[in-house]
Amino acid sequence: MKPLNCIKIVFYIDEGITGTSTKRRDGFNKMVSDALEGKIDLIITKSVSRFARNTVDTLSTIYKLREHNVECYFEKENLYSFDSKCDLMLTFMSGIAQQESRAISENTTWGLRVRFSEGKVSFAYSAFLGYDLGADGKLVINEAQAAVVRHIYGLFLQGYSFCAIAGRLTDEGILTVTGKTVWRDHTIKSILTNEKYRGDAILQKTYTVDFLNKKIKKNDGLVPQYYIKENHEPIIPPEIFDKVQDMIKRRTGRVKCASVFSGRVFCGRCGGAYGVKVWHSNDKYRRTVLTCSNRYKDIKCSAPSIGENELKEIFTEAVSRVLPDMDSIKADFEYISDRLFHGNEKRKKAVSEYVNGIPASDGIVTEFDAEMFVTLTERVTVNDDRVVFTFRDNTEITVPTPNGSRR
Numbered sequence: 001m002k003p004l005n006c007i008k009i010v011f012y013i014d015e016g017i018t019g020t021s022t023k024r025r026d027g028f029n030k031m032v033s034d035a036l037e038g039k040i041d042l043i044i045t046k047s048v049s050r051f052a053r054n055t056v057d058t059l060s061t062i063y064k065l066r067e068h069n070v071e072c073y074f075e076k077e078n079l080y081s082f083d084s085k086c087d088l089m090l091t092f093m094s095g096i097a098q099q100e101s102r103a104i105s106e107n108t109t110w111g112l113r114v115r116f117s118e119g120k121v122s123f124a125y126s127a128f129l130g131y132d133l134g135a136d137g138k139l140v141i142n143e144a145q146a147a148v149v150r151h152i153y154g155l156f157l158q159g160y161s162f163c164a165i166a167g168r169l170t171d172e173g174i175l176t177v178t179g180k181t182v183w184r185d186h187t188i189k190s191i192l193t194n195e196k197y198r199g200d201a202i203l204q205k206t207y208t209v210d211f212l213n214k215k216i217k218k219n220d221g222l223v224p225q226y227y228i229k230e231n232h233e234p235i236i237p238p239e240i241f242d243k244v245q246d247m248i249k250r251r252t253g254r255v256k257c258a259s260v261f262s263g264r265v266f267c268g269r270c271g272g273a274y275g276v277k278v279w280h281s282n283d284k285y286r287r288t289v290l291t292c293s294n295r296y297k298d299i300k301c302s303a304p305s306i307g308e309n310e311l312k313e314i315f316t317e318a319v320s321r322v323l324p325d326m327d328s329i330k331a332d333f334e335y336i337s338d339r340l341f342h343g344n345e346k347r348k349k350a351v352s353e354y355v356n357g358i359p360a361s362d363g364i365v366t367e368f369d370a371e372m373f374v375t376l377t378e379r380v381t382v383n384d385d386r387v388v389f390t391f392r393d394n395t396e397i398t399v400p401t402p403n404g405s406r407r
Helices: 026-036 055-067 086-117 143-157 162-171 185-193 238-250 308-321 326-340 345-356 370-376
Strands: 042-045 071-074 131-133 139-141 201-203 206-210 215-218 226-228 265-267 274-279 287-292 377-382 386-391 396-400
Touching: 026 055, 055 071, 055 086, 143 162, 143 185, 143 238, 143 326, 143 345, 162 185, 185 238, 238 326, 238 377, 265 274, 287 308, 308 370, 308 377, 308 386, 308 396, 326 345, 370 377
Parallel strands: 042 071, 265 377
Antiparallel strands: 131 139, 201 226, 206 215, 274 287, 377 386, 386 396
């Protein structure tokens, strides 16, 4: 026993954090760490339920502390961890605390599901781009943030991939809703697929699997889900939102930025996506090619590769030979621009200048233009002796592959 004048009292606090798991309890973990390092002789806590509400965590921590000659005292139960009866009492008391936590969790879940069934929408407004919480408790459009949302939808409709949009927003210096300077492709995808931007709301998209570890799982129909139509004012017109969802389905896998062709070129044999490879990377025969991704998987697809430069030449030939109906594509862009950027003349002018760069239906293209490819092309299918381009207006153009371009 240390002399009285050597006693030092230290308080360890967890502010409003659940006791069902010790993983995120910084104060608790710091206390245990200090105890194991010999800085603590006795831990005094109000009750077993304040120590931990997880039976396994309670007992394992007590055993660990006991091995390092650190005792715990629980005031409410008047229980010392060095007492011979401690283990049985702790098992019993922590089990009760755990059941209390389960009951609280189940009651909370029940309350949320009742609110969902009544169509009451609730989510984290502070981390949701484009909307604020109004005085009446309903969603109100934040116009400054809504302009960013419309910009994202506009770029996607122009043909930009998720990560290409993220890169552009980062380069433009636009901050995320949480104030970060770098945008991520998964954030862009989330914004482009969130039904709240069309004025609707899906309730209970996820659910808590286990009240102890708080694991969240996507709701695949295991628990009820509710779709509330016209819940609030939309930022994106419903028909534009639906158009984006259709384009996302057609652009499966188009999140990579390794090449302008990434996520757009597919195998005519197995349907797999073509990926970018570099051959002879360290010698004078260096060459960038696109190869079926299933070649190196169990499928062992034997579809030939095609050179990136050859594909550029084929595309240039395709748009020069039989361009799709540019007038209809331009009209589509003008309609989208008017619906998305109504009242924002700067954005409308930028789209107009972009559209005017698309060649006329009788125009001639002499060299590959990456932006034109992104804007006009929905899908490229590579076959053994030909390449099929599916354009934005569903026009298909077939071009034979040049001799020597395939391996």
